[in-house]
Amino acid sequence: MSDLQSQDYVRRSASTMTPPMARSHEDQVAKLIDVSRCIGCKACQSACMEWNDLRQDIGHFEGSYENPMDLSPNVWTLMKFAEYENEQGNLEWLIRKDGCMHCEDPGCLKACPAPGAIVQYANGIVDFISDKCIGCGYCEKGCPFNIPRISKKDHKSYKCTLCSDRVAVGMEPACVKACPTGAIMFGSKADMKHQAAERIVDLKSRGFENAGLYDPQEVGGTHVMYVLHHADKPSLYSGLPDKPRISPMVGAWKGVIKPLALMGIALAALGGFFHWITAGPNEVTEADEEEGERVLREGAAHEPEKTS
């Protein structure tokens, strides 16, 4: 989104300095999606398009309620429909609103090579500052949830902003405002956890004994949380990761390898320089020239002498 609040960053991509974070006395926010109350109406999808001025090209019917079929630079949130046959042999229609989870420890931000292209505000929202994006796609590799999408038109990466522009002026995200059943809620993270806890008690009393909150600690918790009837099996919900974490390959690449590589390169260059200072250049001497010319003369004069 935009660069309106430049003094309340707690994290900034590709930055070795502390980001401007003076205005950090802010509540952590969270969006709570109660999957058990979702009716799959897609009002949130429409509201997201409306507020963010996004229009995906009209596609084709693919035999699924999902429409469009995937997130894209123009689709920042998407209802995903899963049909699950439970142990009693009954069908459960598990509908999940997919989109950026706004991780407390964002893999996209860790992987991003462009300074300030991905930031995290003090309230926890992870935002893409698009004019600084270079379109490399590293955020896709960093993300444990497969969310960011790179545009083929402008080579920028896009995803849900959690309506950071609306939140900045005290409004709730557009999807929250549009939800007709109150399945999407927004507030401080503490309040949302409290809200979820009440709902989970209710679900358990109705027989969903594995009901629970999805706030995965492997990424430090998320600022978009789900209430799931089957919190023991998140992957039932159209592949929501059971244990999302930043890939160890990304961790190594963006962790130890970066400083070690630069040190190695610097040491190699310094090694060369100090070799020059100590051992010095290897110069051809006048005696070498005489020997070399003698070999050429003799070689031309005599029969070839085999050198093994």
Next chain:
Amino acid sequence: MTREKTVIVRYTTLNRVNHWITAICFVLLVLSGLSMFHPMLFFLSELFGGGQWARAAHPWIGIVLLISYLGLIVQFWRENLVHKDDVEWMKSIKYVVTNDDQRVPPVGRNNAGQKMVFWSMTLLIPVLFFSGLVIWEVYFGAATSIPVQRAAVLIHSLAAIAAILVWIVHVYAAIWIRNSVRSMTQGYVTPGWAWRHHRKWLQELASDQHDKSVFRKRP
């Protein structure tokens, strides 16, 4: 002191043009690649017109480098085949680095260090090329899965670091062994240079009655 004497052609015009196309590509790739590798080096992307341009140009330069390096492989593979002599040379490496040339066994056209540079790059450049294709978001972003791309980006970084280290050794050796750079810019070496650094090669050239094309007057 300039000598009006015979010199030896070490690298032909084709060798040199091919080498320097590769070298220019390599330097551009190092600059644009490092800009995307470490935040403190992001400023290097300005040399290419900004981050978007560095990101966009990097893979195309890589394609030119691969094609160019294939040309170098065709021209140089035979003279870089490893022999028993190379083991002897490696054993005397401490005399090599201390400029104690008398104690280093005579060397043919290339020494073991030069061969290692050649074969390292021959291995690393295809690795960089194919891992680079996988992470070329614009054209191949959808061709492989994200886990494959994560592995590719890690392999690409490690191979690039290895190639940069080999390159530093290569460049420094060329500066350290005086007049080596001239052999790759103007193409020739003096008989004394050949005697000092590649004695067997000099003797082979001198004893070859038929091929005198490698000798010419010093310019």
